[in-house]
Amino acid sequence: MKKSIIFSTMVISSLFADTSISQMKKELELQKANMQMLEQKIENLSKNQNSSVNKSASFSQKSYLPDIALILNMSAVHRDVKNSDFENFALPGFIDAGEAELPFNKDRGFNFNYAEVAMSSTVDPYFDAFAIFHLHPDEFEIEEAFIRTRALPNGFRLKAGKFRSAFGRLNEKHQHSWHFDSQAIIYKALFGPDMISDPGVQLQWVAPTDTYFMLGAEAFQGSNDRSFGDTQNNNLYVTYAKTSIDLSDELSMLTGVSYAQGKNNVNGSNPTKIYGFDLTARYQLGSYSAITWQSEYLKRDKDIKTRVDKQAGLYSELIYQYNNNYSMGLRYDAITKNETDLSTYAGIDTSGLKRYTAMVEYHPFPMSRIRLSYMHDKTKIINNQRKDINKVMLSINIAAGAHGAHNY
Amino acid sequence: MKKIFLSTLFVASSIFASINIDSTYSTMGAVAKKIGGDLVKVTVLGSPKYDPHFIVPKPSLLAKLRKADLLIMNGGGLELGWLPPLLRSANNPKIVNGAKGLLDMSHYVNMIDVPKTVSRAFGDVHAQGNPHFSTDPHVVLTMAKAIKDKLVEIDPTHQQNYETNYQNFTNKWQEFLSKFDAKMQSCGTKKVVQYHELFNYFLTRYKIKSYGTVEPLPGIAPSSKHTLELIKTMKENGIKVILQDVYHEKKTAKFIANHTGARVAIIPHDMGADESETLEDFYNNIEQKICQ
Numbered sequence: 001m002k003k004s005i006i007f008s009t010m011v012i013s014s015l016f017a018d019t020s021i022s023q024m025k026k027e028l029e030l031q032k033a034n035m036q037m038l039e040q041k042i043e044n045l046s047k048n049q050n051s052s053v054n055k056s057a058s059f060s061q062k063s064y065l066p067d068i069a070l071i072l073n074m075s076a077v078h079r080d081v082k083n084s085d086f087e088n089f090a091l092p093g094f095i096d097a098g099e100a101e102l103p104f105n106k107d108r109g110f111n112f113n114y115a116e117v118a119m120s121s122t123v124d125p126y127f128d129a130f131a132i133f134h135l136h137p138d139e140f141e142i143e144e145a146f147i148r149t150r151a152l153p154n155g156f157r158l159k160a161g162k163f164r165s166a167f168g169r170l171n172e173k174h175q176h177s178w179h180f181d182s183q184a185i186i187y188k189a190l191f192g193p194d195m196i197s198d199p200g201v202q203l204q205w206v207a208p209t210d211t212y213f214m215l216g217a218e219a220f221q222g223s224n225d226r227s228f229g230d231t232q233n234n235n236l237y238v239t240y241a242k243t244s245i246d247l248s249d250e251l252s253m254l255t256g257v258s259y260a261q262g263k264n265n266v267n268g269s270n271p272t273k274i275y276g277f278d279l280t281a282r283y284q285l286g287s288y289s290a291i292t293w294q295s296e297y298l299k300r301d302k303d304i305k306t307r308v309d310k311q312a313g314l315y316s317e318l319i320y321q322y323n324n325n326y327s328m329g330l331r332y333d334a335i336t337k338n339e340t341d342l343s344t345y346a347g348i349d350t351s352g353l354k355r356y357t358a359m360v361e362y363h364p365f366p367m368s369r370i371r372l373s374y375m376h377d378k379t380k381i382i383n384n385q386r387k388d389i390n391k392v393m394l395s396i397n398i399a400a401g402a403h404g405a406h407n408y
Numbered sequence: 409m410k411k412i413f414l415s416t417l418f419v420a421s422s423i424f425a426s427i428n429i430d431s432t433y434s435t436m437g438a439v440a441k442k443i444g445g446d447l448v449k450v451t452v453l454g455s456p457k458y459d460p461h462f463i464v465p466k467p468s469l470l471a472k473l474r475k476a477d478l479l480i481m482n483g484g485g486l487e488l489g490w491l492p493p494l495l496r497s498a499n500n501p502k503i504v505n506g507a508k509g510l511l512d513m514s515h516y517v518n519m520i521d522v523p524k525t526v527s528r529a530f531g532d533v534h535a536q537g538n539p540h541f542s543t544d545p546h547v548v549l550t551m552a553k554a555i556k557d558k559l560v561e562i563d564p565t566h567q568q569n570y571e572t573n574y575q576n577f578t579n580k581w582q583e584f585l586s587k588f589d590a591k592m593q594s595c596g597t598k599k600v601v602q603y604h605e606l607f608n609y610f611l612t613r614y615k616i617k618s619y620g621t622v623e624p625l626p627g628i629a630p631s632s633k634h635t636l637e638l639i640k641t642m643k644e645n646g647i648k649v650i651l652q653d654v655y656h657e658k659k660t661a662k663f664i665a666n667h668t669g670a671r672v673a674i675i676p677h678d679m680g681a682d683e684s685e686t687l688e689d690f691y692n693n694i695e696q697k698i699c700q
Contacts, residue, residue: 125506128496151501155474206499212471214497244467249455252466282466287459287655323657324629365628366489367528400528405489407497408465 066121066129067402071176073113075105075395081382083107086389090381092350093311093338094189094226097381103136103193105181105393112137116176120404126151132174143174144197155206165196165218165238166204167258168296169278177406179294179319180357181371181395185333185379186298186313190274192226196260198236212244220262227300228262230269236262240276250284254408267305275299282408288324293317299337312337313353324363331357335379349386353379368398427563430476430503432487433460434679435542436513438687439551440480442577444559447566451476454490456681459655460540461532461627463490473498476509478562480555483514484539508562516554517541521608531625542678544609545588545691552578584688588695595699601642601670602651603661606677610694619645622652622660630660642668649673649698654681673697 079086087106090097104113113136120130127147134143146161166172170187183193200220207213222228222236242256258276263269278296285291299312317331335353342350359373377389427448431437437452444450451472454463460482473479473494481487495504502509519537526535541547556574560567592614600611603622611618619641624634641647648670652661654677661672675697676682676690684690 122505148496150504151507152499153501155499157497157499204497204499206470206474206497208475210471212467212474214470242467244470246466246468249457252464252468254467282464284458284464287457287462290464365528365531405465405491405493407493408467 064121066119067404069118069399069401069403071114071116071118071397071399071403073104073116073176073395073397075111075113075181075393077105077108077111077391077393079108079389079391081387081389085382088382090345091185091189091335091379092342092345092348092353092381093309093335093340096344101193104175104183105395113175116143116174118403122150123147155208157204157206159202159204160200162199163197163202165198165200165220165260166202166216167196167218167238167240167260167274168276168298169254169256169280169294170296171195173407176397176399179292179317179329180331180359181373181393182357182375184296184315184331185335185353185355186296186315189311189313189335190227190298190300191224194224196220196224196236196238198223200234200236212242214242216240216242222262225265227260227264227272227274227302229265230263232269235269236260252282252284252408254278254280264302264304266302270303270305272303273301280408288321290321292319292321294319297336307341309340310337311335311340324366326360326362328360329358331355333357333379345381348381348384350381355379367400367403369396371395371397427477427559428475429478429480430472431480432463432482432491433542434681435548435687435690436480436482436551436555438679439548439577440555442687443552443555443570443573445569445573447563447569448559456676456678457654459653460486460678461489463487465490465494469494470498473503474500476500476503478509478511478558479503480511480513480558482539482542483512484519484536484541485534486539511554511558513551513554514539514541516550517547520612521605531623532627538605538608540606540677541609543607543675543694544613545585545687546613547609548581548687549578549585552581581687584691588691591695592699595695597649597698599645599647600649600651600698601638601647601664603653603656606653607651607675607694610698616698618651619647622650622656622664635660635664639664639667642670651675651698653677673700 087102088098089100105111115135117133123129126149128150129147131145132143134141142162144163146159146163149158152158164172170184187195198220200218202216202218204214204216216239218238219234220236221231221234223231228236238258238260240256240258242254244252244254246252256278260274262272264272276296276298280292280294282290282292295314295316297312297314302309313335315331315333317329319327319329321327333355338350355378356376357373359371361369361371363369373393375391377391380387380389427444429440429444429448429450430453431440431450432453434452434456437450440448441450453469453472454460481491501507504510514536522537523533523535526533552574556570559570595614597616599617599619601620601622602618604626605621608618620638622630622638624631650661650665650670650672652658652672652674654674664670665672675694676684679687679690682693684693
């Protein structure tokens, strides 16, 4: 190679008879220098190649570790009702005194609500797995653990395990992703803090249309005894349809209807039917700023053999995200229908069960949140008296590690 | 007659059966259209008006992903905050991670600014390197090659069309690049600061030095302390241009400009972020705004 180049340069240069020999010599020197540089480069490159030989441990499985996230949630609460009285509140028609489960922000003073460990991983080409371990200060709970298909054809997806139903809008979302720390009243009344979350299977289908349209069907054991509770068989079935349209680039809407039918265990085994309607509209004011309006209406017909209770309620919330760091929101909660036996509350006004909540939150970074909220609660009976409760709370939530992005 | 018309219509539509391509961002989408031509229908998921890290995962995007034969993503962590939940719920096995129909462009680009250590203590740092490679016009050639190879893989019957489009496009683009590079040779701006490290690929390519960012750490809003430090750096080094993107707040950059006599140049980070409608416009606008 080297020789032939030198030779050809010589031939070419000899053609130009008027070129002086000294010039030729200079050119040759230059070419030699160039050649040496190139040789040096090649040598360096081959050295680098040798050092990139894979010397990782022979049985290392590090790259297959699941994504792991740690979620912590805690609060400081001020409330104008003593802890011992608050624990025994009643929500007339839904929750009797002393019956409520209060896993979050129960005490005046400090609350450590939970530490959650979330793990997710692709199992193989066919399945994804997801689990969230919910740790209370003195309790371990598998909040969700399920597998999900990733390769079914024609828009289908199957899920199996213990998981939250996609009924309505809020049911599927974890507490840390709600816009308010407290659960919407109607969800608390009908399902308690666990929502519809049970062992079961889910099938969802997304239509191949220009407009988003999704149908889902789920079968569960039905262990939630606020509304269901007959677990002699898999007695709970949920179905829903959801669709979404963009009215403009900035304004998007998502709406859905849901239906759950199960069996309660009051006076034997009797049917419970729950209907849900949800509507969310989001107007984007910029990359980091948006106004979101989200509302849901839930209605329950609970047959308990001697009568059929007909109850309903709603919540409506308006969230203004000012920028990457600040958001604020208002929520209105109401029980709109309460046709049931209220004789235990004789002499107490049980009408106008409503609640107002306001919040301001600060996100130093997308992974952390400090939220200040005020709540005026007109839904509770305490010590056989209707009692309006005022509460101010400062809560902190962090999601550290490989925490997946949230849905719309 | 009617029947013949109908049947020809049917045949015609099956001949022009198109490949549905979803592209997360607009520049890659425009390149895909050049390579695919009439054989493809390109949908861009993330509007270039918005911060590419924070695209809203609107459910309407699910309908688009559901029908896609090919999803072209930027990769390098840029879509981490919005694409994964959409992909999970779109129920389209053709474009899930590992499937033939997912093209991660970051696998084909020489990523720069790859951090040696990664922690969220340093802000929103991408472990795989700086993902904003679309601002370098030379990367368009890399994109074109990767997209052409992918289209040939998923639609081999039209290989000849894709190869021809690719040849035509790259020839034209080479021509554009030689003119563009010549223009950049005479660019007077050699020192800049930028809001976020959005333009590093462009700046590195054309030997323009970036002395810092308006944000103190990636994804963290400006602080007064950091702003004052940046003003000092700019004065010391005689920096006269602040590269601002279209979607961040512009107050801080204006404040810095007032205190340094620098000029705020609003630079598109993706085709269509400004008024650009073609790839050529997009890069020419970057050049004009930086060098003016």
